[in-house]
Amino acid sequence: MSANCLLDIENLQVSFFTPAGEVKAVSGVSYTLNHGEVLGIVGESGSGKSVSAYTLMGLIANPGKIVGGTVDFNGHQVHKMTEKEFRKMRGSEVSIIFQDPMTSLNPVFTIGSQLMEMLRLHTNKNKEERKARAIELLRLVGMNEPEKRLKQYPHEFSGGMRQRVMIAMALACEPKLLIADEPTTALDVTIQAQILELMVELKKKINMSIIMITHDLGVVSDVCDRIAVMYAGKIVEIGSTDDIFYNPKHCYTEGLLRSIPKLHEKGHERLVPIEGVPVDLLSPPAGCPFAPRCDKCMKICLRQMPEYTEISPGHKSACWQLQKEQFENAEGGNKE
Known part of the structure; x- marks a missing residue:
């Protein structure tokens, strides 16, 4: 790992051992993340986006298990x-923002008690210092009347406010890495924009790295500085944001981009869906997992998984x- 490298994942393999058989949720994922960098992981539901990131926090519960690969994060051998x-x-070192803040916050405790519990576990601050830090965090994420908010319960907050509380909790100990698992999916469009803008501002303030997990390329x-496109447990393309949007080289990436509505287009233009259904991860194909849905599929695509081809530095x-x-x-x- 280089001095600037915070996270290095090499050939990560995660499987879920179910009564029906082994579900290969993540199959040979490799990527790095530098200090202060934002990496987007995109793909449809079931592609392994969340599983690959949850591995960093040890949140893969039974029957899930790491069956191969290495994960080095900030001096830790996570695997x-x-x-x-x-x-x-x-x-303290890595935090996560989940998709639905209402299910992540405890409904029977006040916002203040939940924020201060995080500080009690990971810092040496006394009660008065924890309260002052909690107020500071709520103010940092743009919450009005933070002293009053500490005494309120999650059900008294709107969806956007609850997500701001989740961000405040995630940032309480100024972690090196923030994992944002579809943090704006449950919010309306205007609040989405505010939350994304807030995360970018906070990243700059504390030089934090972010892994943004989403199925929405618009987000x-x-x-993001770089984007990794996942399909059926594999990264099929990775590169800078400009590479992925303006020079996509995988048929799945092209399909995702074709399915995005374009506001600048004149007249009406039909969206082009990706035909077919995702592969069964209980029995993944020998070749490229996207081959059965690809309109450019060749015989070799069905038989053998291709190696990465480097298009430009950092784009493969x-x-x-x-x-x-x-x-x-x-x-x-x-x-x-």
Whole structure:
């Protein structure tokens, strides 16, 4: 790992051992994350986005299990950590914002008690200092009348306010890494924009890294430095935000981009859906998992998973079609 590297995941494999068989939720995922960087992980439901990130916090419950690979985070070998070690790390070094804040907050405790509990567990502050820090955190996330809010319960808050509380709790101990698991899905469009803007501002203030998990490419376009596109437990393409949006090289990435409504288009234009259904992870195909739904599928796509092809520094894709194009271009150049 380089000095600037906060997280290094190499060939991570996570399976769920169910009565029906082994579900290979994550199959050979590798990526790095630098200090202060924002990485977006996108893909449809069931692609392994959340499972790969939850592994960092030891939140993979039975029957889930890491069956291969390494996860190095901030000096920790996460794949070897015990539950006791995870409890010390959660909240202090890595925090998470879940999708639905109402199910993440305890309805019988006040907002203040839940915020101060986080500080009690991970800091040496006394009661007065914890209260002052809780007020400071609520003010930091744009909450009006923070002293009054400490005494209120989650049901007294709107969806956007509850999500702000979750962000305040996640930032209480100024973690190195924040995992945001679809943090705006349960919110309306205007509140979505406010929450995303708030996260970017806070990232700059404390130089925090963020992993943004979402199925919405529109969310990551303005926030992320790099994007990893996942399908059926694998990263099929990874690159900078500009690479993914303006020079996509995997057929699945292209399909995701075609399905986004374009406001600047004149007249009416039909959205192009991705035909077919996701693969069964109980018995994943030998070849490219996207092959059965790909309109450019070749025979080799069904038989063998392609290696990554590097398009430019930091931008790579696992697609036989891309290898074919590069081979044809090289052949054309040789003839000339």
